[in-house]
Amino acid sequence: MSEEKNIDFFDLNKRAVSQPLVTDNYSADPSAHVFDNKIYIYPSHDIDAGIPFNDNGDHFGMKDYHVYLMNNPDDNVAKDLGKILDIKDVPWAKRQMWAPDIAKKGNKYYFYFPAKDKDDIFRIGLAISNSPIGPFVPEQNPIEGSYSIDPAVFDDNGVYYMYFGGIWGGQLQKYRNNKYNIKNDLLNDKENAFGPIAAKMSDDMKSFASDPQEIIILDENGSPLLAGDNERRYFEGPWMHKFNNKYYLSYSTGDTHYICYAVGENPMGPFYYAGRILEPVVGWTTHHSICEFNGRWFLFYHDASLSKGVTHLRCMKVTEIFYDEEGLIKTIYPYRNK
Ligand code: FUB
Numbered sequence: 001m002s003e004e005k006n007i008d009f010f011d012l013n014k015r016a017v018s019q020p021l022v023t024d025n026y027s028a029d030p031s032a033h034v035f036d037n038k039i040y041i042y043p044s045h046d047i048d049a050g051i052p053f054n055d056n057g058d059h060f061g062m063k064d065y066h067v068y069l070m071n072n073p074d075d076n077v078a079k080d081l082g083k084i085l086d087i088k089d090v091p092w093a094k095r096q097m098w099a100p101d102i103a104k105k106g107n108k109y110y111f112y113f114p115a116k117d118k119d120d121i122f123r124i125g126l127a128i129s130n131s132p133i134g135p136f137v138p139e140q141n142p143i144e145g146s147y148s149i150d151p152a153v154f155d156d157n158g159v160y161y162m163y164f165g166g167i168w169g170g171q172l173q174k175y176r177n178n179k180y181n182i183k184n185d186l187l188n189d190k191e192n193a194f195g196p197i198a199a200k201m202s203d204d205m206k207s208f209a210s211d212p213q214e215i216i217i218l219d220e221n222g223s224p225l226l227a228g229d230n231e232r233r234y235f236e237g238p239w240m241h242k243f244n245n246k247y248y249l250s251y252s253t254g255d256t257h258y259i260c261y262a263v264g265e266n267p268m269g270p271f272y273y274a275g276r277i278l279e280p281v282v283g284w285t286t287h288h289s290i291c292e293f294n295g296r297w298f299l300f301y302h303d304a305s306l307s308k309g310v311t312h313l314r315c316m317k318v319t320e321i322f323y324d325e326e327g328l329i330k331t332i333y334p335y336r337n338k
Contacts, residue, residue, distance in 0.1 A: 007282060009308050015335040020306045020315035021078035022068065028314035029099030029237070029287040030300040031152070032070075035109075035132045039070040039293055041078055041300065042102050042111065046313050057169030059312045062097045063087045065113065067133050073298050073318050084134040085127050087115065091140055093125060094118050098170075099237065099287055102132070103153040103160055103205065110205045111136050112143075112151040112162065121180065122171050124151045124164060126206060145208050147180065148172045148197070152289070154240035154267065160201040161267050162208070163215070166236025167194055168254065178212055189228025193217070196238040196251065198268055215249065215269040217262045225273060230256045232273055237287040240267065243297075244327050250277055252286050259288050259301065261329060276331045277321065284311045290321065297321045299332065 013019070021027075026046035033040055042065065049061025064086045068078035087093050093115035100113035111127045123142030129135060149170040152163045165172040172194055173186045187194065195215040199208040217225050217234060225233045235254025240247060249271045250261040257280035262271035278286060283304025290299055299321045307313035322330045 007309060009305060011338075012282060012335055013305055015338065016303075016305065016317075017332065017334055017336065018317040018319045019076050021070070021076060021317060022080060022315065023306060025066075025080070026307065026313045027066070027068070027316045028285070028302040029150075030302060030316040030318075031099070031101040031289045032291045032298070032300040032318075033102060033104070033132075034291055034293055035104055037294075039073060039291065040102075040132045041068040041070065041316065042084075042100050043068070043302075043316050044097065044099050048310075048313060053311060055168055057096075060096060060098060060169075061312075063095075065097060065100055065111075068316075069133075070318075073293055073296075073320070076318070078316070081133045084129075084136050085111065085113070085138065090115065090125055090127075090138045092117050092123070092142055094120070096122075098122075099150045101152045101289075103155055103201075104132070105155075105160065105205055108205075109136075110153070112153060114149040114151060114164075117142065122147060122149050124148075124162075139206065143207055145178065145199075145212060147175060147178070150237050150287075152237075152239050153201070156242070156267050159267075160205060161198055161240065162201055163196045163198045163238035163240055163249070164212075165194070165197040165234075165238070166254075168235075170236050172197070172236075187227035189226060191227050192224040193227040193229065193233035195234050195269075196249070213268060215271065217249070217269075217271050217273055219273055222272075230254075231258065232260055239289050241290045241292075243323065246327060247271070248274075248290070248329075250288065250290060252288075254285075257281070257284070257286050259286055259299075263327070274328060277329050278332045279334060281334045282309055283314055285314070297323070301334075303334065
């Protein structure tokens with residue numbers, strides 16, 4: 001569904017399994033969390049920055065974040081509670097505020113976001129608040145040792161982990177063992193694919209408690225997925241959730257446009273590839289989060305239907321997910337067949 005030409009959007013919207021949660025601005029990469037029995041969503045705030053499409057993703061020129069509230073995921077409506085952070089208030093950030101996430105610890109809310117620094121290198125920043133709706137106060141510097149994009153923070157009974165990283169525009173291919181080298185690049189098809197990077201968070205949630213480590217995703221034979229396995233390998237947008245005591249790592253396959261997942265016994269892996277959660281949506285990117293609300297599980301995702309297919313002007317959506325008896329997630333087809 002990544003090809004936007006010749007799509008009848010009237011028909012597509014009729015067939016969509018869900019409708020945009022917000023229609024008065026563009027929003028993407030929704031990170032949904034339940035705080036005090038309400039769903040708060042922290043998306044990217046898409047704008048048209050007037051930059052042409054390129055493989056670095058420069059056209060994703062976002063400059064701030066808003067928070068949204070949903071009382072009920074069945075309503076398909078999210079209320080904009082306003083801006084929570086602006087790039088001009090983050091001393092180290094120059095451009096491109098991409099997919100964020102948030103974690104609650106004690107009475108504080110820790111909002112993590114990637115942005116390019118003055119050298120055009122993606123780093124991950126932090127802003128802290130006493131409330132899920134802000135005001136959030138940014139730290140002066142990005143998290144030490146952080147790099148690339150798409151932070152997702154997982155609370156494993158009071159132990160917090162950050163997952164992050166994305167190839168292509170997300171710059172992960174420039175790193176080996178947490179070290180940047182401009183000469184590093186994408187891997188050959190036969191090499192083991194990049195995995196997301198993960199680190200345990202420090203007690204104050206402001207730094208990594210240990211060196212970030214690459215997460216390995218294995219195939220059905222116990223071999224790491226290969227870089228040429230574009231339909232299954234990790235590209236960007238990691239998310240972690242726990243179901244029946246197992247850890248579910250889900251992610252986007254980027255250029256093949258799937259949301260896939262892998263299951264493991266430990267938050268640091270290894271994970272075994274388990275299948276697809278979401279088939280391609282209209283628009284190039286696909287990015288999601290998963291959260292439990294009142295005993296049901298929901299996939300928050302986006303497509304580009306509201307802008308009629310403009311890659312960088314997306315709209316967030318939600319649909320319920322279901323597990324089978326073995327704990328496998330039933331694949332969602334975002335548009336019903338005619
Ligand atoms: O929103 C900008 C980037 O597009 C995100 O960081 C990626 O995950 C993709 O959705």
